[in-house]
Amino acid sequence: MLAALEMIIRHASRPTDAERIDRAVSSVLDGEPAAVPPTLAGELATARALRDSLHPVPPGSAFEASLARRLDAATTPAADRRLMGFVRHHQRLVLTGAVGSVVVSTAGMAVVAWRHVHRSP
Amino acid sequence: MSELQALPERDGARERAGGTGTDPDLADVRAAQRDRRAFDRLYRRYLDRVYSYAFYQLGDHHEAEDVTERTFLAALGGIDRFTDEGATFRAWLFRIAHNTIANAHRSRRRRRTEPISDAQHHHAPGADPAGVVARADEGRAIREALSRIPADRRQAIVLRFVDGLSAREIGAVLDRSEGAARVLLHRALRDLARELGEGSGPDRL
Numbered sequence: 001m002l003a004a005l006e007m008i009i010r011h012a013s014r015p016t017d018a019e020r021i022d023r024a025v026s027s028v029l030d031g032e033p034a035a036v037p038p039t040l041a042g043e044l045a046t047a048r049a050l051r052d053s054l055h056p057v058p059p060g061s062a063f064e065a066s067l068a069r070r071l072d073a074a075t076t077p078a079a080d081r082r083l084m085g086f087v088r089h090h091q092r093l094v095l096t097g098a099v100g101s102v103v104v105s106t107a108g109m110a111v112v113a114w115r116h117v118h119r120s121p
Numbered sequence: 122m123s124e125l126q127a128l129p130e131r132d133g134a135r136e137r138a139g140g141t142g143t144d145p146d147l148a149d150v151r152a153a154q155r156d157r158r159a160f161d162r163l164y165r166r167y168l169d170r171v172y173s174y175a176f177y178q179l180g181d182h183h184e185a186e187d188v189t190e191r192t193f194l195a196a197l198g199g200i201d202r203f204t205d206e207g208a209t210f211r212a213w214l215f216r217i218a219h220n221t222i223a224n225a226h227r228s229r230r231r232r233r234t235e236p237i238s239d240a241q242h243h244h245a246p247g248a249d250p251a252g253v254v255a256r257a258d259e260g261r262a263i264r265e266a267l268s269r270i271p272a273d274r275r276q277a278i279v280l281r282f283v284d285g286l287s288a289r290e291i292g293a294v295l296d297r298s299e300g301a302a303r304v305l306l307h308r309a310l311r312d313l314a315r316e317l318g319e320g321s322g323p324d325r326l
């Protein structure tokens with residue numbers, strides 16, 4: 001009875017073929033030596049061939065940049081996007097306006113300073 | 122079906138969700154949840170792998186681009202819903218890709234499917250030409266064999282060997298337990314071994 005129970009426990013704790021091959025695949029992918037029973041040798045050889053032959057396929061750079069732009073647009077709040085769009089489309093106008101504003105402010109300050117200096121007693 | 126549908130939620134399907142307790146992307150995910158501009162790091166990290174997963178399933182660069190775009194836009198839109206109690210970020214991301222690919226398959230059911238044969242190769246500069254040719258031939262044979270095995274087995278192989286997911290994460294992507302994902306991988310390897318003439322015995326599963 002005890003012997004039968006021991007046999008059942010031993011059998012239950014033994015790794016299945018799927019677990020053995022999964023462990024071996026992890027080793028293969030990590031570049032470490034892997035060993036499996038002879039009955040799984042074909043699967044292990046296939047795993048090694050897959051490691052050497054299957055690689056990530058990079059997308060084209062134009063697609064990568066285009067999707068990055070779309071994601072960037074999706075992360076920016078709508079109001080900011082509108083403002084940035086306006087600035088991009090009217091960059092010269094905005095720049096002229098900003099420079100003009102600085103010039104007018106500076107001139108105004110100069111006039112005020114001049115009048116302050118030349119104020120009649 | 123929405124790509125975000127049927128994703129593992131906080132209290133559901135935790136057993137099949139691929140959570141490991143050590144998600145290497147968690148810090149970047151938290152950053153992206155605070156400020157979506159930080160999603161760019163995750164995009165750069167997973168672009169090639171998501172695209173490859175789509176390409177190996179669909180065999181068409183344009184469709185792979187479409188799936189990749191939908192996947193990342195859906196992931197960005199749903200990043201606030203991601204919780205590390207369910208799945209790792211990459212299992213969650215590939216689950217979205219998996220659902221998007223399923224939708225693509227449905228929409229092109231009547232169209233002809235090209236075998237996966239023009240995946241790009243990467244050779245080291247100065248590599249032995251004869252060796253390169255032999256490896257290219259082997260690579261082509263493997264990709265053709267891959268296109269002949271059932272879709273779920275192909276998905277498991279690509280997720281394991283191209284995208285580097287664990288059996289637990291593959292289970293999360295394909296909505297199976299970790300044990301079932303291991304059996305799927307074993308069956309896929311056995312099928313491929315047989316296709317490539319490396320079979321090691323009779324059907325054991």
